[in-house]
Amino acid sequence: xxxxxxxxxxxxxxxxxxxxxxxxxxxxxxxxxxxxxxxxxxxxxxxxxxxxxxxxxxxxxxxxxxxxxxxxxxxxxxxxxxxxxxxxxxxxxxxxxxxxxxxxxxxxxxxxxxxxxxxxxxxxxxxxxxxxxxxxxxxxxxxxxxxxxxxxxxxxxxxxxxxxxxxxxxxxxxxxxxxxxxxxxxxxxxxxxxxxxxxxxxxxxxxxxxxxxxxxxxxxxxxxxxxxxxxxxxxxxxxxxxxxxxxxxxxxxxxxxxxxxxxxxxxxxxxxxxxxxxxxxxxxxxxxxxxxxxxxxxxxxxxxxxxxxxxxxxxxxxxxxxxxxxxxxxxxxxx
Amino acid sequence: xxxxxxxxxxxxxxxxxxxxxxxxxxxxxxxxxxxxxxxxxxxxxxxxxxxxxxxxxxxxxxxxxxxxxxxxxxxxxxxxxxxxxxxxxxxxxxxxxxxxxxxxxxxxxxxxxxxxxxxxxxxxxxxxxxxxxxxxxxxxxxxxxxxxxxxxxxxxxxxxxxxxxxxxxxxxxxxxxxxxxxxxxxxxxxxxxxxxxxxxxxxxxxxxxxxxxxxxxxxxxxxxxxxxxxxxxxxxxxxxxxxxxxxxxxxxxxxxxxxxxxxxxxxxxxxxxxxxxxxxxxxxxxxxxx
Numbered sequence: 001x002x003x004x005x006x007x008x009x010x011x012x013x014x015x016x017x018x019x020x021x022x023x024x025x026x027x028x029x030x031x032x033x034x035x036x037x038x039x040x041x042x043x044x045x046x047x048x049x050x051x052x053x054x055x056x057x058x059x060x061x062x063x064x065x066x067x068x069x070x071x072x073x074x075x076x077x078x079x080x081x082x083x084x085x086x087x088x089x090x091x092x093x094x095x096x097x098x099x100x101x102x103x104x105x106x107x108x109x110x111x112x113x114x115x116x117x118x119x120x121x122x123x124x125x126x127x128x129x130x131x132x133x134x135x136x137x138x139x140x141x142x143x144x145x146x147x148x149x150x151x152x153x154x155x156x157x158x159x160x161x162x163x164x165x166x167x168x169x170x171x172x173x174x175x176x177x178x179x180x181x182x183x184x185x186x187x188x189x190x191x192x193x194x195x196x197x198x199x200x201x202x203x204x205x206x207x208x209x210x211x212x213x214x215x216x217x218x219x220x221x222x223x224x225x226x227x228x229x230x231x232x233x234x235x236x237x238x239x240x241x242x243x244x245x246x247x248x249x250x251x252x253x254x255x256x257x258x259x260x261x262x263x264x265x266x267x268x269x270x271x272x273x274x275x276x277x278x279x280x281x282x283x284x285x286x287x288x289x290x291x292x293x294x295x296x297x298x299x300x301x302x303x304x305x306x307x308x309x310x311x312x313x314x315x316x317x318x319x320x321x322x323x324x325x326x327x328x329x330x331x332x333x334x335x
Numbered sequence: 336x337x338x339x340x341x342x343x344x345x346x347x348x349x350x351x352x353x354x355x356x357x358x359x360x361x362x363x364x365x366x367x368x369x370x371x372x373x374x375x376x377x378x379x380x381x382x383x384x385x386x387x388x389x390x391x392x393x394x395x396x397x398x399x400x401x402x403x404x405x406x407x408x409x410x411x412x413x414x415x416x417x418x419x420x421x422x423x424x425x426x427x428x429x430x431x432x433x434x435x436x437x438x439x440x441x442x443x444x445x446x447x448x449x450x451x452x453x454x455x456x457x458x459x460x461x462x463x464x465x466x467x468x469x470x471x472x473x474x475x476x477x478x479x480x481x482x483x484x485x486x487x488x489x490x491x492x493x494x495x496x497x498x499x500x501x502x503x504x505x506x507x508x509x510x511x512x513x514x515x516x517x518x519x520x521x522x523x524x525x526x527x528x529x530x531x532x533x534x535x536x537x538x539x540x541x542x543x544x545x546x547x548x549x550x551x552x553x554x555x556x557x558x559x560x561x562x563x564x565x566x567x568x569x570x571x572x573x574x575x576x577x578x579x580x581x582x583x584x585x586x587x588x589x590x591x592x593x594x595x596x597x598x599x600x601x602x603x604x605x606x607x608x609x610x611x612x613x614x615x616x617x618x619x620x621x622x623x624x625x
Contacts, residue, residue, distance in 0.1 A: 052522050073528030085519035089541040098537070099527035146527070 001063050002153035002186030003028045004049065009058035011044055018044045020210040021058065026154075026188065026203075031180050034190045035197040036207035036233070042190045043158055045207070049188065050079050050156050062153060073102075078147035079156040082163070084139050086131040086146075092118070093127045096145045103150075117149040120179070137168050144176070154186035161196065173200060194234055198222070206230050228330035231256050237287060239324070240298045252325035252333055259301040261322040264288060264314055271317035274298065279308050290314060370598035377592035390599035399575055399583055400600075404607070407579040410494055411558040415551055417498040422505030422550070423543065427535075429506065430513045447503040451563035458496045459485070459568045489569050489576045496564050501557075505550045512546035513539070548619045555615060559608055580604050 004026040011019040018041045026032050034042040047053045049060060051072035059066045067075050078099070086095050093114055100110045118124045121141040131139055140160060147155050157176070161169045177200050180187045191197055197204050198218045206213040206221065206229070214226040218234075225231035231239050239256045247255045265271070274292030286306040292298045300316055308314065325333040374386045394400060429440055446454065462469045463484040471481035484492040516539065524534045562581045565571060571578035571586060578586070584604060588597035 050526065052525065072526050077526070079523070079526050081519045081523060083517065083519050085517060085523035087520060087523075087538060087541075089544070090537075098524070098529070102528040102530075102533060146523075150527075 001028055003061075003063050004154060004186065004188070005059075005061040005064075006045075006049075007059040007061065009045070009048060009060060010056045011041075011048055011053060012056045018210050019048065022212050024205065024212065024215065026186060029184045029186055030202040031177070031187045031189065031200060032203050032205060033197040033201035034188065034205045034207055035192065035194055036213075038192060040207040041210040042192075042205075042207045046079075046156050046158055046188060046190050050077055051075050052079075076153040077156055078150050078152040079158065080140075080143045080147050080160045082159045084131075084143040084160075084163075086139060086142055088131055091128050091130055092123060092134070092142050092145075095131065095142055096149050099146065099150045113149050114145075117145045120148065121145050136164050137172060140164065140172055141175075144179070148179070148183065148185075152185065154188060155180070157187065157189040159190055159192070161191075162193075169196075176200065194236065198234070204234075206233060208233075224332070224334075225256075225324065226332055228254060228256070228326050231324055231326070231332070237299045237301065240295075242295045242298075244294065246295065247325075250323065250325055253328050254326040254330070256324040256326065257318040257322065259287070259299040260303075261319040262298065262300040263317040263319065264300050264302050264306060264308075265317060266308070267313055267315070269315070271315040272298065273313070273315050276308050276310050276312045276314055278310060279306075281305060288314070290316060292316065367598045367601055370594055371602055373595045375593075375595040375598075377594060386595070390595045391603070394587075394596050394599045394603060399578065400603075402575045403578045403580050403583040406490060406575075406577060407559065407581075409490065410497070410561065410579060411555055413494045414498050414501055414558055415554055417494070418501045418505040418554065419547055419550060421498075421502055422509050423540075423547075425502070425506045426509035426513050427539075429510050444503045444507060446500055447507075449500070451500065452567050454500055455496055455564040455567035458492075458499070463492060485569050486573060489573060493561075493564055493568060493577050496568065497558065497561060500564075501554055504554070508546050508550050509543060512543055516542050551619055552615060555611065559604075559611065580607065 004024075006022050006024040009019055009022045010017070022045060034045060036042045044053065048055050051067070051070065055068050058068075060068055062075060062077075087098065090098065096114045096117055097110050100113060105113075114127075115124070118127055121144060123138070123141055123145055126134060126138060126142075131142065134142065140163075143160065160176075161172050164172060173196060176189075189196075189200060201218055203215060203217055204221055205215050208229050214221060214230045216224075221230060221234045225234060228241070232241070235258055237259050239258050240262070241254050241256050243254050247253055263271070272292045272295050274290040274295070276288055277291045277297070278289040280287040280289075283305060284303070286302040286304070286308070288300040288302065288306075288308060290298045290300060298316060300314075327333050371390050372385055372387060374382065374384050374389070376382070425443065429436070429443065433439065449457075460468070465471050465481045465483040468481075468484075470484070474481050482488070520538055521534060524538050529537065560581045561579060562585065565577050565579065565582050566585070569577040571582045580600070581604070584597050584600040587593050587600055
């Protein structure tokens with residue numbers, strides 16, 4: 001079991017409010033990703049759940065029990081740190097076994113569990129090596145091994161993949177997701193990378209300035225962003241925002257259209273006219289950065305190759321069903 | 336340093352410095368070896384004559400030699416033990432966030448900046464003096480007889496003084512090492528359920544293995560040649576109780592005026608220092624390997 005509930009959790013460092021009241025319900029066995037720009041409080045929130053920081057106000061419930069006064073080790077959670085935080089003088093075996101050893105578990109029981117964890121993570125050949133003799137991906141797996149061997153109620157991941165190169169990151173992303181599904185343990189994962197968030201999460205928590213902006217499944221966030229911030233943060237390239245008369249016609253202060261929902265036409269009729277200022281040809285996609293006069297710079301994504309070059313005149317036709325409308329305060333207007 | 340030309344230039348420019356250093360080292364060494372083979376006593380000028388290895392036989396069979404060798408080893412070992420056993424907890428304390436920490440740190444480090452002769456004089460006359468010393472006064476407060484430190488426990492007194500001087504050095508090195516300990520490692524240990532003591536034993540102490548090695552190696556180099564503290568406080572006595580190798584050589588040369596024997600002693604000391612260094616590097620040096 002690993003159901004985690006946050007009730008009005010607040011955290012201040014002196015006069016600085018890092019977390020301004022977070023309410024959250026994390027279901028048992030789900031994979032929840034905290035995502036947001038740097039300094040939004042996502043790591044702090046994770047550390048509050050872990051117990052490495054004390055809350056200033058509110059309650060954290062694990063399986064219905066308030067744990068704000070419970071020390072980290074007694075909360076039944078385990079954490080994978082950004083730097084992996086492996087113990088450099090211990091072998092892989094020693095690293096994975098450390099938590100069990102501290103819990104006073106019998107030696108052969110420890111060995112059995114460590115070897116099972118190592119087998120799950122393909123670490124068996126490296127059990128007697130020191131962390132410095134391992135590659136980045138292997139170290140990452142040791143850190144995960146240290147987390148799973150304790151059979152925690154939930155895993156906490158603090159940007160665990162940010163030190164890996166791009167190819168390895170994609171591979172580890174898959175491995176972590178698969179492992180979590182296989183074990184069925186609740187996981188909370190912090191990242192600033194929205195691609196990681198979209199691909200790994202059952203549910204995403206978008207944080208900004210110490211507040212939860214939206215909590216929902218990846219597609220919910222993509223299709224129905226609650227506000228301007230979420231709309232701009234989720235999706236790559238970023239959503240186009242247009243203000244002024246065009247928005248007023250739609251009864252909104254700002255309207256947003258994703259680059260992939262703009263139809264590109266050469267010298268077409270209707271839509272928004274503009275001049276291509278940069279065209280990025282990726283083969284699979286073409287990204288166009290279009291100077292659209294009163295609408296400002298717009299980004300359009302075309303699936304496949306489109307033979308357009310800087311200076312070409314184009315018109316961009318937004319998909320009417322996919323226009324997002326936002327009011328004065330930036331909140332989304334639902335029809 | 337890629338091309339032939341830059342290599343030649345580098346060598347040419349380095350040569351004067353290397354040559355000077357070489358002369359600086361080789362002339363005293365050669366003269367010492369030369370004097371060690373002579374009968375050369377300052378009280379008997381003009382009688383210099385070649386005696387072969389006689390000086391070495393004389394120095395090594397002198398009962399003072401074994402006594403001073405033992406004193407040297409006891410002194411080095413004790414000071415190392417005291418500075419490390421006290422240095423680790425001191426460094427841990429100084430690593431905490433406390434009000435006025437910068438002043439506390441400065442005061443802890445201060446003894447290292449006091450000249451050995453000065454600190455030895457302070458200890459001898461202000462602290463350990465059996466009549467006017469602070470320790471005697473404290474003992475008197477409790478109605479205890481004053482201890483005559485340099486007569487009753489001469490070697491221990493010297494060890495105490497030298498430990499006081501070197502404790503800041505050990506503390507400083509260990510403190511900087513503690514500050515480089517990854518915070519996330521301590522947090523990981525906390526998540527793993529390690530108590531403060533377990534964290535110290537399993538995380539902090541292994542992390543300190545390398546700086547402790549550095550402290551041992553550097554302190555040994557300097558402690559083998561301790562002289563000023565002994566000269567100022569006990570003059571090697573009573574008897575030979577605080578005479579170490581360095582002081583023995585001094586007394587051969589400038590108390591007995593026997594330059595030949597002192598030179599032989601100096602060469603023996605060089606060999607001994609190298610033996611100690613060899614074993615030290617074998618025992619603790621592997622901690623320095625990355």
